[in-house]
Structures are given as structure tokens and as C-alpha cells.
Amino acid sequence: MDNFIVSARKYRPSTFGSVVGQHSLTTTLKNAIKSNHLxxxxxxxxxxxxxxxxxxxIFAKTINCQNLTADYEACNQCESCVSFNEQRSYNIHELDAASNNSVDDIRNLIDQVRIPPQIGKYSVYIVDEVHMLSPGAFNAFLKTLEEPPAHAIFILATTEKHKIIPTILSRCQIYDFNRITVADTVKHLQMVAEKEGVTVDINGLNVIAQKSDGGMRDALSIFDQIVSFCGNNITYQGVIDNLNVLDYEFYFKIxxxxxxxxxxxxxLIFNEILNKGFDAHHFITGLSSHLRDLLVSKDPATVQLLEVGADIGDRYQKQAVLCTPDFLFQALKIANDCDLSYRISKNKRLLVELALIRLCQLHDEKKKHLLTDEAAPEIKKIAVEAPTPPQQQPAVAPAKPVAQVTQEPVNNVVAQPKPTMAATPVSNGKRPASISITKPQASTVSGDVTSNATSVQASRPAMNEDFNNIALENAWRNFASTINDDVKRVNFQTINLPVRISKNEIEVSVNNFMQENELKKIQTDIVQFIGIELRNTSIKLLIKVVEESDMQKKLSPEERYKQMAEENPLLEKLRKNLQMEID
Ligand SMILES: [Zn+2]
Structure with missing residues (x-):
């Protein structure tokens, strides 16, 4: 490699036909040459x-070519074309306005413009980065631009069209260049690789094309960089390692x-990504793109918007089948919100982690909505008796939060406000339904323990010892410690402690349907465990859903966290263990 030429120069197109990704534009230019309307x-x-x-x-070369092809392309053989290709033509003048932006620079240019070309028909003046010209230089340029000599053609190039003053715009024919699509870039890179004798992995080229963001020069520079890194065999892994791009695999897994x-x-996946040295913001924007790609993969009409190789495209489509559109919309929103709050967040890691937790709950919520009643009542009370399956009855009216209508066995009717009640054995068969009003907070239970001996559980020895709230709370906490899954345990611990509301009834208030659902899943286990701990097999667990009060809703996330941490000191411990900070 004695005289290395970068690919962007080596494979610079020499005809309109070989320009990548600007087909309509090059066709228009060729037509202008064909009809001689320059x-x-x-x-x-x-x-x-x-x-x-x-x-x-190419335009400058083509209009000066002495022997145009039938397709109105430069011949690349005549004296003019050869001098252009060898970069010694006097018919082309390039000015970089970024470094030559003064009035004097433009005056020099104007002086040159007056001189007609010795060979060829046209002198072409290319002014690059024209938006960098000073206002004075722009004004000095106007007159020449309006009435140039017949032999002069100006081509102004800019990346920032909005910075060009209207008086210049109105004097020019404007051509807007597109970003080059990933597919076009990949095709071109394949061609270059083939000519260079480099074997390539198409997924690797896709990553290069995406990274170059529509610019062929960048794509070819990256290609050169990777060839010098990987040698003559470009692999997907080599590309993502070299470009510090996060593997698709992480997104599929998460x-x-x-x-x-x-x-x-x-x-844990997020932690692994951070440990690999990736920025959390980079990850969250990548996640948004992945979700977007899943969304476009769902519909055959939009699948063409997916700019990846065929086999990765298949994986997108397979994963898209598993996601409902609703899940994807909500997930995109969560990821996008996280992206927007990222810059202003003081604890960026926790912000992303909270977003991940919400994303994990999305699918749960979906399932739960299918399970629970559509007309979710404000307050619900479920009377359960282990081990009979939970019975659930929506409240009749969401009246006062304390008074609830519930379905209870007749013989368990709580006669309010009498402090004692006749707690008779419960028959486990069909229960005649009746409506009773209970006041969970107000109802106190006397120590009147009588005839609860006949328990529902035939298989188990019936126990019917009295218990108080302290013993109940201890039993509840003991149950929490039997939950192996850390997250589930912490979730359980965020639920309010139960309160004994009648002789054998305990009640737990939960804030939302999610907690209710979690609790219902383990309800039987709880009742059995507590029953043994308290030596009372007649205990029934009632779950009451109380929507968060308005006051609670007004709390900031930090205040809510503090409130939760006060109730559950373990939450604070978990937070410290995970080295999270409150934002
Ligand atoms: Zn020629």
C-alpha cells in the first residue's frame, strides 16, 4: 500500500450515471445539457x-466535453475531459467560501470571471460553503451573479440554504440534494469492497450506512477506517466494535x-450496556429507534421503511408479531419521554431505569386490563376465604370511600355499629348473597371468640385463635420475607399493611389495580401462611382498591418516593444497594 488513496476519492463518480442516490437531480442536469438550456x-x-x-x-466537465456520449455524459477521453480528470483543467475554479469569505476574495473571483477560457466553452466557478460569505462579499457578488459573461457559470454549494440571502436565491436555479438511502449506500459500498478485494458482511455495511447518516463521503471514510482495523474481511462484530455501535442483540433481548x-x-441488560462503555442516552435513543423499527415491521405497507439487512429485517418482523401496536405506541412514548427529560435530569441512570420498569409493566397492565372489569369501579372489595377462589364484585356505586357494598355470606353480616358480631362458621358451599355495609376503619372487634371451630378446611386441622394487629403485621412481614424474587418482594412491601376489620377478616387497601392483581395472585398463599402463623385457619383476606386521592396525586415523584420509603424502609435499602439516587 505505497500510495493509498482514500476510497471517497478513488471511487468518486466521474459521470452523472455513477452518482449514487441523486437520480432525479442528475437526470435534470443532463436534460439541461441536452436541450442546451444552461x-x-x-x-x-x-x-x-x-x-x-x-x-x-461532473457538470463542469460534461458541458466542456468535446465528444459527448449519446447519453449526454462526458466521454472521459477527450483532451478537456482528461484535463478535468487529472485536475489540471483551466475551465474549473473552486473557491472555498469558508476560508475565503471577504469582499476582497470575491473581487478576485470577479476579476477572474472576466477572462474567457482558452480551451473549451465554459469557465465554471464552484463556490463551496457559500453561506459563509460575509454580507459585504454577498453584495459584491450580486452584480456578477446577475449579469455574468456568457462563458461563466456559477455553481454555489451550501449545506445551509436558509442562510443564503433571498437576492442570491432568486438569481440561482436551485437543486436540493437528498440524503443517500441506506440501501443505496450499502450497494455502493459493496461495489467498492468488491473492487478492493474486501469480503464484507452485509449487516456490517448496513451499520456503516446508518452511521454515515446519508452521506457517502462519510460512509466511505468509515469503510476505509474499518478496513484498516479489520483487514480485508469486514464482519458485523468488527464494525460495531470499531464504531462503538450498540449491537442489535441488546435491543432484541431487552x-x-x-x-x-x-x-x-x-x-441487568441496561447495566451490561453501561459496563460496555455506552452512554445511557445513546441507549435510550437506540431503543426508540428499535421500537420504531418494530412498529414499521408490523405492517407490510411500512416494512420498506426498515433500513436494515434482510436477515435482521426478519428478526424485526418476528419480534413485531409478539408486540401489540398498543404496546409499541406506549413504549415509544415512554422511551421518547425519557429521551426528552434526559438532558435536564440530574440522575440520568435512575431516569432510564424508571423508564425500563415502566416498560416492563406495560405488558402486565395489558393482561390485567383483560382480566379485570371494564367498568373499573372506584372502590372494590373482594371477599376471599382461603382456599376458595377469590370472589369479586364491583361496587354498586362509588359513594363514600368508607362505605362499601359487598357480597358477603349472610351469617357473616357485620351488624354496625355494634361492637360485637355473631361470627358463625362459614359454609363453604353456595352462599346466599346479601348486601351489607361495612366500615372498615370504624369496626372494632371484641375478643368474643365463640364458635368458629368448624373451619372450611377439612384437610387441615382447624385453628381459631384470636390475634391482634401487631401479630397480624408481623405475620404479614414474615410472609414478605418468603418471597424470593427481589422485585416482587419490594413490590409486595410497598403495599399497605393489613388491618383486622372483624373477627376473622383482614383487609388490605391497595392503590391501584396493578397491586390488586399482584396480591390476588398470591392471595391463597398469604392466607395459608398467615393462618398458620396466627394459628387461625378461618382468616379471610379482603382487598380494597382505593384510587389514589387527589392529594396523593399532587405529590411530586420525590415526595411519593419518600412516602413509600417511610412505609417500607427496605425500599431505601434497595435503592442504596443499586446505587440509585432520587432525582
Ligand atoms: Zn470528453
Whole structure:
């Protein structure tokens, strides 16, 4: 490699036909040459590296070619073309306005413009980065631009069209260059690789194309960089290692965790990503793109918007099948909110982690909505008696939060406000339904223990010892410690402690349907465990859903966290263990 030429120069297109990704534009330019309708000034606008200067040079070469092909392309053989290709033509003058932006620079240019070309028909003046000209230079330029000599053609190029003053714009024919699509870039890179004798992994080229963001010059520079890193065999792994791009694999895995509602797994994947040295913001924007790609993969009409290789495209489509559109919309919103709050957040890691937890809960919530009643009542009370399956009855009216209508066995009717009640054995068969009004907070229970001996559980020895709230809370906490899953345990511990509301009834108030659902899943286990701890097998667990009061809703997340931490000191411990901070 004695005389290395960068690929961007080596494979610079030499004809309109070989320009990548600007087909309609090059066709228009060719038609102008064909019909001999040449303007005196052109403005080429578009992002960097998409071919503005290249097209300007090809245009200059083509209009000076002495032997145009049938397709109105430069012949690349005549004296003029050869001098252009060897960069010694006197018919082309390039000025970089970024470094030559003064009035004097423009005056020099104007002086040159007056001199007609010795060979060829046209002198072409390419002014690059024209938006960098000073206002004085712009004004000095106006007159020449309006009435240039017949032999002069100006091609102004800019990445920032909005910075060009209207008086210049109105004097130019404007051409807007597109970003080059990933597919076009990949195709071109494949061609270059083939000519260079480099074997390539198409997924690797896709990553290069995406990274170059529509600019061919950048794509080829990255290609060169990777060839010098990987040698003549470009692999996907080599590309992502070299470009510090996060592997698709992480995103596929983390979506799986979301769908499984696996908070721990998603947090661990995120941790792994951070340990690999990736920025959390980079991850969250990548996650948004991944969700967007899943969304477009769902519909055959939009699948063409997916800019990845075929086999990764298949994986997107397979994963998209597992996600409902609703999940994707909500997940995108969460990811986007996280992205927006990222810059102003003081604890960026926790911000992302909270977003991940919410994403894991999305799918759970979906399932739960299917399970629970559509007309979610404000307050619900579920009377359960172990081990009979939970019975659930929506409240008749969401009246006062204390008074609830509930379905209870007749013989368990609580006669309010009498402090004692006749707690008779419960028959486990069909129960005649009746409506009773209970006041959970107000109802106190006397120590009147009588005939609860006949328990529901035939298989188990019936126990019917009296217990107080302290013993109950201890039993509840003991139950919490039997939960193996850390996240589930912490979730359980965030639930309010139970209160004994009648002789054998305990009640737990939960704030939302999610907690209710979690609790219902383990209800039987709880009742059995507590029953043994308290030596009372007749205990019934009631779950009351009380929507968060308005006051609670007004609390800031930090205040809510503090409130939760006060109730559950373990939450604070978990936070410290995970080294999270309150934002
Ligand atoms: Zn020629």
C-alpha cells in the first residue's frame, strides 16, 4: 500500500450515471445539457457528503466535453475531459467560501470571471460553503451573479440554504440534494469492497450506512477506517466494535424482557450496556429507534421503511408479531419521554431505569386490563376465604370511600355499629348473597371468640385463635420475607399493611389495580401462611382498591418516593444497594 488513496476519492463518480442516490437531480442536469438550456448560476443544497461538489465537477466537465456520449455524459477521453480528470483543467475554479469569505476574495473571483477560457466553452466557478460569505462579499457578488459573461457559470454549494440571502436565491436555479438511502449506500459500498478485494458482511455495511447518516463521503471514510482495523474481511462484530455501535442483540433481548415483564432482566441488560462503555442516552435513543423499527415491521405497507439487512429485517418482523401496536405506541412514548427529560435530569441512570420498569409493566397492565372489569369501579372489595377462589364484585356505586357494598355470606353480616358480631362458621358451599355495609376503619372487634371451630378446611386441622394487629403485621412481614424474587418482594412491601376489620377478616387497601392483581395472585398463599402463623385457619383476606386521592396525586415523584420509603424502609435499602439516587 505505497500510495493509498482514500476510497471517497478513488471511487468518486466521474459521470452523472455513477452518482449514487441523486437520480432525479442528475437526470435534470443532463436534460439541461441536452436541450442546451444552461443557467448562469446554480445553487446546490443538501447535507454534507451527498455529492454536491462531485455533481458540480461532473457538470463542469460534461458541458466542456468535446465528444459527448449519446447519453449526454462526458466521454472521459477527450483532451478537456482528461484535463478535468487529472485536475489540471483551466475551465474549473473552486473557491472555498469558508476560508475565503471577504469582499476582497470575491473581487478576485470577479476579476477572474472576466477572462474567457482558452480551451473549451465554459469557465465554471464552484463556490463551496457559500453561506459563509460575509454580507459585504454577498453584495459584491450580486452584480456578477446577475449579469455574468456568457462563458461563466456559477455553481454555489451550501449545506445551509436558509442562510443564503433571498437576492442570491432568486438569481440561482436551485437543486436540493437528498440524503443517500441506506440501501443505496450499502450497494455502493459493496461495489467498492468488491473492487478492493474486501469480503464484507452485509449487516456490517448496513451499520456503516446508518452511521454515515446519508452521506457517502462519510460512509466511505468509515469503510476505509474499518478496513484498516479489520483487514480485508469486514464482519458485523468488527464494525460495531470499531464504531462503538450498540449491537442489535441488546435491543432484541431487552424487548423480550419487557414482554415478559421481567424488570430484573431489563435492569441487568441496561447495566451490561453501561459496563460496555455506552452512554445511557445513546441507549435510550437506540431503543426508540428499535421500537420504531418494530412498529414499521408490523405492517407490510411500512416494512420498506426498515433500513436494515434482510436477515435482521426478519428478526424485526418476528419480534413485531409478539408486540401489540398498543404496546409499541406506549413504549415509544415512554422511551421518547425519557429521551426528552434526559438532558435536564440530574440522575440520568435512575431516569432510564424508571423508564425500563415502566416498560416492563406495560405488558402486565395489558393482561390485567383483560382480566379485570371494564367498568373499573372506584372502590372494590373482594371477599376471599382461603382456599376458595377469590370472589369479586364491583361496587354498586362509588359513594363514600368508607362505605362499601359487598357480597358477603349472610351469617357473616357485620351488624354496625355494634361492637360485637355473631361470627358463625362459614359454609363453604353456595352462599346466599346479601348486601351489607361495612366500615372498615370504624369496626372494632371484641375478643368474643365463640364458635368458629368448624373451619372450611377439612384437610387441615382447624385453628381459631384470636390475634391482634401487631401479630397480624408481623405475620404479614414474615410472609414478605418468603418471597424470593427481589422485585416482587419490594413490590409486595410497598403495599399497605393489613388491618383486622372483624373477627376473622383482614383487609388490605391497595392503590391501584396493578397491586390488586399482584396480591390476588398470591392471595391463597398469604392466607395459608398467615393462618398458620396466627394459628387461625378461618382468616379471610379482603382487598380494597382505593384510587389514589387527589392529594396523593399532587405529590411530586420525590415526595411519593419518600412516602413509600417511610412505609417500607427496605425500599431505601434497595435503592442504596443499586446505587440509585432520587432525582
Ligand atoms: Zn470528453
Amino acid at each position: 443557467a448562469h448560476a446554480y445553487l446546490f443544497c443538501g447535507p454534507r457528503g451527498v455529492g454536491k461538489t462531485t455533481c458540480a465537477r 424487548i423480550e424482557a419487557f414482554l415478559a415483564g421481567d424488570v430484573s432482566k431489563s435492569l
